Amino acid sequence: ETGVTQTPRHLVMGMTNKKSLKCEQHLGHNAMYWYKQSAKKPLELMFVYSLEERVENNSVPSRFSPECPNSSHLFLHLHTLQPEDSALYLCASSQGIVSNEQFFGPGTRLTVL
Amino acid sequence: KNQVEQSPQSLIILEGKNCTLQCNYTVSPFSNLRWYKQDTGRGPVSLTIMTFSENTKSNGRYTATLDADTKQSSLHITASQLSDSASYICVVSGGTSGTYKYIFGTGTRLKVLA
Numbered sequence: 001e002t003g004v005t006q007t008p009r010h011l012v013m014g015m016t017n018k019k020s021l022k023c024e025q026h027l028g029h030n031a032m033y034w035y036k037q038s039a040k041k042p043l044e045l046m047f048v049y050s051l052e053e054r055v056e057n058n059s060v061p062s063r064f065s066p067e068c069p070n071s072s073h074l075f076l077h078l079h080t081l082q083p084e085d086s087a088l089y090l091c092a093s094s095q096g097i098v099s100n101e102q103f104f105g106p107g108t109r110l111t112v113l
Numbered sequence: 114k115n116q117v118e119q120s121p122q123s124l125i126i127l128e129g130k131n132c133t134l135q136c137n138y139t140v141s142p143f144s145n146l147r148w149y150k151q152d153t154g155r156g157p158v159s160l161t162i163m164t165f166s167e168n169t170k171s172n173g174r175y176t177a178t179l180d181a182d183t184k185q186s187s188l189h190i191t192a193s194q195l196s197d198s199a200s201y202i203c204v205v206s207g208g209t210s211g212t213y214k215y216i217f218g219t220g221t222r223l224k225v226l227a
Contacts, residue, residue: 002158040219041219042216042219042220043157043202043217090156091156101147102159102215103159104156104158105156106154106156107154107156109154
């Protein structure tokens with residue numbers, strides 16, 4: 001248990017659906033991250049929030065929309081996804097964003113049909 | 114280009130044996146290097162972190178080394194156990210003042226057999 005929880009753990013959705021992934025951290029951290037992990041590829045950083053403001057958006061398609069209502073919660077809203085978006089989506093948190101240890105959640109396994 | 118390369122891609126060993134995983138990086142400027150263990154279907158968990166001035170760091174049966182001159186790191190696992198079966202990911206972070214980077218390797222998938 002790392003102090004970072006993610007729901008749901010598994011999600012299957014059609015290309016026309018709208019769904020949301022949720023992440024919650026209980027560590028008192030002030031930075032949160034979304035990563036995408038595809039098979040045989042390095043983790044891809046998608047979004048970074050520091051003090052509830054987005055500070056990084058690594059050219060992620062607009063069909064992925066993050067939301068950070070407070071320092072403990074992070075959402076990833078999904079709509080009109082493509083099959084190639086199927087992957088493990090990992091949330092992480094850290095205290096500060098400059099080279100500090102990130103604590104990861106268990107991930108959401110997403111399958112887009 | 115900032116890159117982190119790990120080898121081997123996969124490794125199978127017998128329980129009780131030792132093994133060494135390699136990580137080469139080209140990230141500059143360098144801040145620190147971490148090794149993570151990722152069990153199947155779970156998020157990565159940090160094993161060690163090494164800064165520029167550190168050569169060796171141990172965490173139980175895991176020992177990481179860092180050669181900042183050659184930009185190489187290794188993770189040595191001693192007396193392997195079945196629970197060591199996982200992916201091991203090398204992550205290098207750095208960046209100039211006011212910026213940051215996290216560069217992940219593709220990982221080494223280790224399988225320990227009884």
